[in-house]
Amino acid sequence: MIDLTTVKELRALRLPGMARELESQLEDPQRYKTLSFEERLALLVDAESVSRRKNTIQRRIHEAKLSESQACVEAIEYHEDRELDKGLITKLATCAYIRDNHHVILKGATGAGKSYIAN
Template sequence: MITTTLDRLRGLRLGALADAYLAQQHDPAVQGLSFDERFGMLVDAEHLFRDNRALTRRVKEARLRVPQACLQDLETGPRRGLDRSVVRQLATCRWVGEHHNVLITGATGVGKTYLACALAQQACRQGYRVIYRRLPRLFEELTLAHADGSYTTLLARLARVDVLVLDDWGLSALTDLRRHDLLEVLDDRDGTRSTVITSQLPREQWHDYLGDPTLADAILDRVIHRAHALALTGPSRRKEAGTRTASAEA
């Protein structure tokens, strides 16, 4: 009878519940529990399995540069220009629900990408869909989309995702086409979705980077309003890691 029940549970795609049920049959500790308690444990096992599977799928689809990034592992304090209370607030992902942006600036190596990926990872954990792209790579995708006729489809995909991470803002030169593409991407998301941007350029230099004054005004108007601005400081974490490794090897 147990075998038949297990087969039926798996046939209903309740594999985690089936495994938990089988484990209960061999666990004397649960034999004294009531039916409701044991059934609740089975439901919890299936629910946890599905939550973890969905999270794994969202993180895989996001293609984060640092998929293991975690807000709990961030170094905060004056040395990094990152306040712990701000991190706690962002960890709630209220900014995603309210369609706010996050702008992360700082010198190379200070942890901008890690912070962006940690925020994205947290959003995935709370059920939001995320896409990560280095901005130079996104420009390449948009150029190819123009050529093969998938431009509208790509824009629609970027517009639907809850959190779009644009890493390395300001590293690649802009053409008129790229400026217009960037405006299209951000305009579709304005007030309806959240965007995370990382850049080595201080925000005060973004207007000059964008070049065309009219398009720069339009792009920044869709970015800097309703945004949380984080300016990271401190030495390069890559250099610090390299120094520690060299010291350990010595």
């Protein structure tokens, strides 16, 4: 009973990642019984940290209002008529241009995939 209260309190404190991890630990106590208090606490903190990073990324993708939010470099189709330089696109995908303070301008015909690549 006290464990369920703790889970509820974690949710009330807006720590859902920790709450989910604690529930997981409570469902399978044998799996975690060999761990020390510090190790179990570290698992809870890690779960919350991962949850927050994931939520931040999802929120930023949503706020960016990308037209192709699921776009990925691997899905680009390099048809001959599109005249895409695969090496250049792969280099741009590393985002080194941001670190080097460079700008990127995409130009091409309608339907060439500029918006997709920008996403």
